[in-house]
Amino acid sequence: MNYWLMKSEPDVYGIADLRRDRQTIWDGVRNYQARNFLRSMQPGDLAFFYHSNAAPLGITGVMRIVESGIADPTQFDSTSNYYDVKSTKESPRWQTVCVEFVEELPHLVSLDTLRSQFSPDELLVVKPGNRLSVIPVAPAIAQRILTLVTAT
DNA sequence: GCCAACGTTGGC
DNA sequence: GCCAACGTTGGC
Numbered sequence: 001m002n003y004w005l006m007k008s009e010p011d012v013y014g015i016a017d018l019r020r021d022r023q024t025i026w027d028g029v030r031n032y033q034a035r036n037f038l039r040s041m042q043p044g045d046l047a048f049f050y051h052s053n054a055a056p057l058g059i060t061g062v063m064r065i066v067e068s069g070i071a072d073p074t075q076f077d078s079t080s081n082y083y084d085v086k087s088t089k090e091s092p093r094w095q096t097v098c099v100e101f102v103e104e105l106p107h108l109v110s111l112d113t114l115r116s117q118f119s120p121d122e123l124l125v126v127k128p129g130n131r132l133s134v135i136p137v138a139p140a141i142a143q144r145i146l147t148l149v150t151a152t
Numbered sequence: 153g154c155c156a157a158c159g160t161t162g163g164c
Numbered sequence: 165g166c167c168a169a170c171g172t173t174g175g176c
Contacts, residue, residue: 007173007174009174031159031173032159033159052173052174052175053173053174053175057174057175111175128156128157128175129156129157129158129173129174129175130157130173130174130175131157131158131159131172131173131174132173133173
């Protein structure tokens with residue numbers, strides 16, 4: 001079982017939206033490195049839901065991967081911001097996953113807290129200038145994050 | 153609103 | 165294949 005961290009702007013789609021929807025297709029990722037991580041996800045993997053471009057910044061919840069290898073539907077939608085004219089249904093360029101709500105954390109684990117606990121080598125999200133929206137989290141680091149949740 | 157980081161595009 | 169220009173992300 002692998003752990004991940006996935007960013008979303010709460011103004012666009014936040015943890016409250018996922019709690020309401022229970023499941024969602026994580027669409028709109030248009031970065032090859034992030035896509036490759038999405039491709040390697042497996043059902044049962046857990047992902048931290050991270051609020052970016054927000055106040056406060058940080059991890060707000062946990063979700064579970066329920067299906068992987070889904071062709072991102074927005075790449076075929078000419079009205080979408082994420083439309084990709086070069087992608088075909090026969091060989092889609094962008095794959096993503098379906099996630100389900102697991103929990104909203106009682107207290108957000110802020111970026112400041114994450115910075116105080118982890119080095120950029122341990123947790124990429126604390127690296128200044130980092131823009132990757134889907135990142136792997138080592139199991140030992142994930143366990144330490146979960147410990148921070150219960151400690152606060 | 154600013155700007156650092158960095159991925160993508162396109163001319164050559 | 166190089167690299168300058170440009171666009172986007174996301175923290176501050």
